[in-house]
Amino acid sequence: MFLDRDGVINRRKTGGYITNWEEFFFQEGVRESLAFLKDIFGRIIIVSNQQGVGKGLMTISDLELIDLKMKEEIRNAGGSIDAAYYSTHLATENHPDRKPGTGLGLKARQEFPEISFAHSVMAGDTLSDMQFGRNLGMVNVLISNNKNDISHDDLYDYHFDSLLSFTQFIKR
């Protein structure tokens, strides 16, 4: 299973980037959900755009420290993240690693060759995540309360208001 980070695992920061651990707040029930989803899907892989680095608002080490602490907390709750891939490129660069480009997905498959995108799920909170999933032929789950995004129902297969709701749906 592929997961976006901001807005899915942790709360988005309105109008800004998560530049340090103090700004990182897990969404309700996500740590426990990840432990369950790991059992169901086998692999949990994070793919995340972090252009705050490209903009110079934070460093790669800031990003790596957040990554380390996030994974540690998820492990403490019984889950685990197999890998997290970040694109630090600016939107204006049009780099293939920046979602909706497929670069991060292809990197994941390089590291885990058994990944079949057609049998993978992408969960994200933006249409760009959904486009990324579509570009790779994955099953798309939109995690959102945004009415405009929800109206683009050609871009996703399932819609839930949180990763917790998605997990509860799978459990039923």
Ligand SMILES: [Mg+2]
């Ligand atoms: Mg997001």
